[in-house]
């Protein structure tokens with residue numbers, strides 16, 4: 040596909056996503072400005088990030104460090120805010136802190152310690168969201184619901200890190216609206232203890248409206264913007 044065709048394709052998809060978000064905000068009685076669109080660019084090339092940036096996107100998300108590090112470097116001139124949204128091993132903390140402004144997938148004290156150490160070392164402040172496993176199955180990442188407050192406290196006390204709020208992926212097989220309602224309750228208790236931690240990262244291509252209805256401040260949208268991803272070959 041030519042660069043021009045790809046641009047038209049992404050522009051059309053972005054317009055549709057924006058219309059969906061606007062409609063969801065209207066339905067929820069919220070202002071569009073309360074919701075940040077994070078374009079999840081995993082598996083797509085840096086050229087797509089450039090197109091998105093040219094179309095006004097300021098926030099991009101990635102889920103694998105190896106890929107993200109290269110892309111963030113290639114796009115360093117764009118001044119974008121980089122969100123790391125994937126499961127994260129402690130041995131990748133140094134690399135991720137090198138480019139990520141926000142890490143959405145903080146789910147255990149050992150990871151907090153590693154991110155804190157590397158942020159201090161790099162002289163950076165990294166915003167961290169506590170990922171919540173809304174089905175209490177940490178297999179796909181995330182702290183158990185009952186452990187969320189404790190992980191949030193550890194982040195809040197860690198040098199180099201700022202507690203931003205919470206993040207979740209809707210569990211398979213559950214109505215996302217119900218799951219996101221639970222996340223909203225958890226977010227409220229985290230915010231009661233840490234007034235600056237107002238971010239609720241929830242909602243992907245398939246459940247943006249349910250997320251907005253339940254207070255999401257950040258939507259992480261990939262497929263609806265860039266198309267279906269090919270299955271990952273690892």
Ligand SMILES: *Cc1c(COP(=O)(O)O)cnc(C)c1O
Nearest residue numbers: 079102124243244259260261262
């Ligand atoms: C890939 C990914 C997304 C985007 O999902 P889409 O369904 O493609 O919009 C959002 N959040 C996380 C954590 C992801 O890994």
